[in-house]
Amino acid sequence: MEESKVNVASPVSLDTLYRRCFPSVAAFVSRMNGSFEDARDIFHDALIIYLERKDEVHFSDEGYILGIAKNLWYARYEREVKRMSSRLSREEEQADPGVVNTGRLLDVISRSGKKCLELLHAFYYRKDAFAKITSDLGYSNEHSAAVQKFKCILKLRSFIKSRSLSYEDFID
């Protein structure tokens, strides 16, 4: 997998990023009196944001990831304070329709349309060419893979529409 093209990092590049960028995030979280697990979680979230945006990032990966980690840390701290003051319950938090809905849909689609999920993930996130998708997912040729991508979108779209009671269900 070519590192410059992918958002799903190969284990090698993740390993490199981990060794290069985790120490500064861990040092920051430690100074903020956070735990080792806090540092790991904040670093993972920051790394995901970096990987999703890395085509637009013009800074060093270490500085960018540390910056995101700091923002995530302060945002989390603010949420904690708000939660304590407003006594926001765990149930209320989980009732966030956008988050729950997408996660639930993913669960259902993972069970009933795993191959479509893999195909669309390879196309949109790994940005694989149809030639690679064809060989990885076992299609007979590139045209067949392209047609399948179209069919997958139609199938999932119709599935999502059939499970939605109103437009509000679509909107995060």
Added chain:
Amino acid sequence: MKTSLTETASIEKYILGQMEPGEELLFQTELILDRRLRENYYAQKKIHDVIKVYNRDKLKAQMMEVHHKLFANTSTSFARSILHLFKQ
């Protein structure tokens, strides 16, 4: 009425931010006027949201794997330098 393929491709182009400004404006107008197109757009946007969550789940699993590998042996210089930060 657009064919399914053309419509799906247009929606995808809009979602991915690949339309020219004029084309985008026209599409936004169509979204307002055409209820069926709007429904399809929301559903197709939802597919992208689902794929995004799927991508994040995969990344998290890969990260945990790397994390466990790097800290399985706590006597390496890398692991020691990090764990040292959290000693009380």
